[in-house]
Every structure is written in C-alpha cells, then in structure tokens.
Amino acid sequence: MSVTEIISTEPATGAELWRGQIGDAAREVAIARDSWAAWAAQPLAVRVETLRRFANVVRGRLEAFADLIARETGKPLWEARTEVESVINKVDISITAYSDRTAQRRFEGALGAKSAVRHKPHGVLAVLGPFNFPAHLPNGHIVPALIAGNAVVFKPSEKTPASGAFLVECFHAAGVPEGVVRLLIGGPDEGRALASDPGIDGLLFTGSARAGQALHRQFGDMPQKILALELGGNNPLVVWDTPDIASAAVIAVQSAYMSAGQRCTAARRLIVKDGAHDALVEEIGRLIDRIIVDHPHADPQPLMGPVIDNATADQVQERFLDLMLKGGRPIKQMGRPDPALPFLTPALIDVTDIAARPDEEIFGPVLQLIRVPDFEAALAEANNTRFGLSASLVAGDPDLYDRFWGTVRAGVINWNRPTNGAPSNAPFGGIGLSGNHRPSAYYAADYCTYPVTSSEADQPRASIGVGLRE
Ligand SMILES: NC(=O)C1=CN([C@@H]2O[C@H](COP(=O)(O)OP(=O)(O)OC[C@H]3O[C@@H](n4cnc5c(N)ncnc54)[C@H](O)[C@@H]3O)[C@@H](O)[C@H]2O)C=CC1
Numbered sequence: 001m002s003v004t005e006i007i008s009t010e011p012a013t014g015a016e017l018w019r020g021q022i023g024d025a026a027r028e029v030a031i032a033r034d035s036w037a038a039w040a041a042q043p044l045a046v047r048v049e050t051l052r053r054f055a056n057v058v059r060g061r062l063e064a065f066a067d068l069i070a071r072e073t074g075k076p077l078w079e080a081r082t083e084v085e086s087v088i089n090k091v092d093i094s095i096t097a098y099s100d101r102t103a104q105r106r107f108e109g110a111l112g113a114k115s116a117v118r119h120k121p122h123g124v125l126a127v128l129g130p131f132n133f134p135a136h137l138p139n140g141h142i143v144p145a146l147i148a149g150n151a152v153v154f155k156p157s158e159k160t161p162a163s164g165a166f167l168v169e170c171f172h173a174a175g176v177p178e179g180v181v182r183l184l185i186g187g188p189d190e191g192r193a194l195a196s197d198p199g200i201d202g203l204l205f206t207g208s209a210r211a212g213q214a215l216h217r218q219f220g221d222m223p224q225k226i227l228a229l230e231l232g233g234n235n236p237l238v239v240w241d242t243p244d245i246a247s248a249a250v251i252a253v254q255s256a257y258m259s260a261g262q263r264c265t266a267a268r269r270l271i272v273k274d275g276a277h278d279a280l281v282e283e284i285g286r287l288i289d290r291i292i293v294d295h296p297h298a299d300p301q302p303l304m305g306p307v308i309d310n311a312t313a314d315q316v317q318e319r320f321l322d323l324m325l326k327g328g329r330p331i332k333q334m335g336r337p338d339p340a341l342p343f344l345t346p347a348l349i350d351v352t353d354i355a356a357r358p359d360e361e362i363f364g365p366v367l368q369l370i371r372v373p374d375f376e377a378a379l380a381e382a383n384n385t386r387f388g389l390s391a392s393l394v395a396g397d398p399d400l401y402d403r404f405w406g407t408v409r410a411g412v413i414n415w416n417r418p419t420n421g422a423p424s425n426a427p428f429g430g431i432g433l434s435g436n437h438r439p440s441a442y443y444a445a446d447y448c449t450y451p452v453t454s455s456e457a458d459q460p461r462a463s464i465g466v467g468l469r470e
C-alpha cells in the first residue's frame with residue numbers, strides 16, 4: 001500500500017502533532033515555473049519590501065512558531081525562539097548581502113563603450129531542508145533566492161513538515177505570491193522527484209553527506225543546473241595549553257551537546273594533550289552531570305531535549321556501543337532513561353586506542369576524546385577526516401592559533417570559541433565531504449543568481465585595427 005500522508009509526532013511525547021498529504025513534485029514545479037517570471041520582473045524594491053513584510057509576519061507569530069518548532073524537533077523552547085529570531089534576521093542580512101555580492105558594476109570598456117556586470121535569477125530553485133533547523137536553514141536559501149527573483153519549491157524534512165508548512169504560510173501571508181513559494185510535503189522519494197524534475201534550474205540542499213553525494217551523482221550530467229550542498233561534519237575541538245579549564249570545559253560542552261548534538265557544526269572530536277587533560281575531562285564530566293535533558297517546555301528549561309525520533313536514538317546508541325566494542329573507553333556513558341522515547345544523556349568516550357576510528361558524523365550527543373603527544377599530532381588529528389565544516393582551538397598562545405588556522409582544513413575555524421553558533425552575516429560552508437564550495441549564509445546571494453557581463457555603447461562602435469587591405 002503506498003503511503004499518501006506524512007504524520008509528524010512530537011519526539012518528547014510521541015503524540016501526533018500534524019498530518020498532511022504527500023505532494024506532487026511535478027505539479028509544484030509547474031506552478032512555480034508559471035509564476036517566477038512575473039516575480040523576477042518586479043522591481044527589486046518590491047521584492048525587498050515583501051520580504052521585510054515577511055520578517056514582520058514572523059515577528060508577530062514568534063511565540064507560536066517557536067512553540068511549534070520546539071514541539072516538532074524536541075529542542076528547548078528558548079532555543080526554538082533563537083531559531084525564529086534567525087529567520088527574522090535573515091531578511092536584512094540577505095538584503096545587504098544581495099547588494100554587497102551582486103550589485104550592478106559599470107566600468108570603462110573599449111572604444112568608449114561601457115562594461116557592466118549584472119546578475120539574473122536562475123528561475124525555479126528547489127530547496128530541500130533538514131530537520132534540525134527546520135525553519136532557519138531552509139529559510140537561509142529561500143529568502144536570498146526570492147530577493148534575487150527566483151521562485152522556490154521547498155520540501156521540508158519529512159520529520160518536520162509542520163514547521164516547513166508554517167514557514168511557507170508566513171511567506172504567503174506577507175504577500176509573496178502563492179505560486180512563487182511552493183510547499184512540497186514528502187520524504188526522500190519526493191526529494192528525488194523534485195531534484196530530477198526537468199523544470200527546476202537548481203537545487204539548494206542542506207542535509208546529510210550521504211544524501212548530498214546521491215544528489216551530486218544525480219546532477220552529474222547537468223552542468224547547467226546550480227547545485228549548492230551544505231552537508232555534515234566530523235568537527236574537531238583542540239584544547240591546548242590553557243590555564244582556564246573551566247571556560248574550556250564550557251566551550252566543549254556547548255560545542256558538543258547544544259541541540260542534543262544535532263548540529264552540523266557540533267564538535268564530535270575533542271583533541272587534547274596526553275597527560276595534561278585530566279583536569280579538563282573531570283570538569284567536562286562535572287558539567288555533563290549538571291546538564292538538564294528534558295521536555296522542550298519543561299521548567300527549568302533544559303539544555304537539551306530529545307533527539308529527533310526513536311530510530312535516530314537507536315542509531316546513536318548503536319554507534320556509541322560500536323565505539324566501545326572497537327576499544328573506546330566510556331568516560332560518561334550514554335543513557336536513555338525511557339527506552340520508549342528518544343531522550344539521550346550526553347556521552348563522552350575516549351577513543352584514542354581505536355586504531356581505525358570511523359570517520360563518520362554521529363548526529364547526537366556524543367563527544368569522542370582523542371589524546372595526542374604534541375601540537376603537530378593535534379593538527380594532524382584535526383585534519384584526520386573527510387569532512388571540513390568547523391574546527392576550534394582553545395589555547396592562549398596566538399602563535400598556536402596561527403598554526404591551527406594555517407593547517408586545519410575547514411570552512412569555519414574558531415579560536416577560544418565553540419565550533420557551532422556560526423554567524424549569518426558571514427559565509428557558511430565547508431570543504432571535503434561537508435559541501436561543494438557553494439557556501440551559504442552571507443554568500444547564499446552568490447548561488448541564487450548568475451552574473452551577466454555586457455559591453456555596452458549607445459551607438460555601434462567598432463574598429464578593425466589590423467588585417468584589412470587599404
Ligand atoms: N552544512 C549545513 O549547513 C548543515 C548540515 N546539516 C546536516 O544535515 C543532516 C541532518 O539532517 P537530515 O534531515 O537528517 O538530513 P537528510 O539528508 O536525511 O535529509 C535532508 C533532506 O533531504 C531529503 N532527502 C534525503 N535523502 C534524499 C535523496 N537521496 N534525494 C533527495 N532528497 C533526499 C530529506 O527528505 C530532507 O528533506 C546532518 O548530516 C547535518 O550535519 C544540518 C544542518 C546544517
């Protein structure tokens with residue numbers, strides 16, 4: 001029997017939250033195709049004004065939106081509120097980015113002509129969103145795409161369709177024509193159908209490396225379509241020679257366990273100097289014991305809610321067990337207080353003695369400790385991954401940071417700051433398996449348009465200087 005509905009349940013309770021019909025990618029793309037030219041023909045000021053209204057609509061619905069995101073993802077309410085703030089802030093940032101990155105440029109050309117560089121929208125862009133930031137991350141593609149004059153077909157994650165539907169409703173309420181932002185409900189099958197629809201001009205994807213690789217293969221013989229991939233990470237946090245153990249431990253905990261470890265920028269590997277790490281590990285352990293893991297609306301507010309669903313909790317537990325079977329030594333065991341629900345307690349495991357450590361992203365609250373003899377080995381270990389999204393160094397010595405910055409391969413490199421919490425007013429993307437060199441956030445403006453170079457004169461101007469007989 002074919003599935004015709006997507007049902008969204010609250011991870012924290014298992015209660016049904018939302019249900020909706022699975023959509024038809026071809027239909028949504030056709031509607032968007034019919035609508036995009038009129039949107040692109042609007043003056044930029046009209047599109048900008050419409051997007052500013054969208055920000056106001058979201059602002060007016062902040063509490064309802066945050067409540068929905070908290071219920072649907074399980075993230076704490078305070079964190080869901082910060083996600084909605086990011087949705088609002090994205091508008092002004094994207095307007096600035098559009099003029100900064102894609103403004104018209106004119107300069108002197110040959111024979112008194114002028115040269116000009118202007119940008120055009122692609123047409124219809126598909127957006128596939130992840131579950132962990134079901135509003136902020138797809139919004140980070142949709143807003144710049146709309147400002148640039150594209151139409152969008154957005155498929156939220158099958159795990160967070162209600163948040164996706166809410167977001168689309170806000171665009172429509174603000175006056176973005178219904179045909180210009182289309183909602184496609186569905187899972188990977190609908191994602192594949194959307195990605196292979198001949199009517200799209202490009203795909204903006206945030207999600208796992210595995211899905212990103214599949215899409216990259218699918219787009220292999222379509223160089224004419226823009227493909228932006230924002231993928232996962234196996235991010236290192238190196239703590240070296242710092243007297244401030246308390247702050248280092250806080251940075252480690254924030255990096256590893258915010259959003260229950262379900263951030264692409266979460267620290268997965270904590271790299272420390274062998275023999276000098278005991279105090280740090282003890283302090284992290286003390287903090288872990290104090291972390292409140294609870295329902296998103298609980299009082300006091302938790303640091304972490306559940307992971308997204310029971311299947312994910314099972315997988316994360318299996319991966320933790322697998323690290324133990326391979327020789328990892330748990331410092332803080334992963335707990336699951338209620339086996340029927342996906343609440344996991346934060347885990348810390350020493351994997352130094354595992355000879356071939358799996359270079360995989362464990363998308364949950366697991367931090368792997370790796371002890372190394374010297375800073376050279378720390379740098380090598382930080383780079384011992386196919387991914388390259390974020391990396392942080394905690395150390396007092398600026399020379400160490402210079403070496404770290406110069407050697408480590410990642411799109412986000414921080415000093416005495418967590419690996420996560422990247423700003424929206426800077427480019428955001430990774431190298432290696434973390435993306436395809438089309439960074440998002442501030443640079444999303446780049447992949448939402450293509451540049452057109454023109455040589456222009458108000459009268460024909462030409463001269464063949466050589467090669468003609470008198
Ligand atoms: N670099 C970045 O900016 C970010 C990356 N992520 C990454 O996203 C992942 C977590 O999100 P998930 O929702 O689990 O990712 P996912 O890859 O499972 O799903 C993402 C979206 O793609 C769709 N999809 C899945 N397989 C597909 C396929 N073969 N073809 C077409 N569509 C497909 C899904 O339905 C969903 O809408 C993590 O790996 C995380 O690191 C998450 C947030 C930010």
Ligand SMILES: O=C(O)CCC(=O)N[C@@H](CCC(=O)O)C(=O)O
Binds near residue numbers: 425440
């Ligand atoms: O896309 C932006 O506007 C900035 C990047 C961003 O928000 N990054 C966040 C969340 C991404 C994730 O980890 O899933 C972060 O760095 O924490």
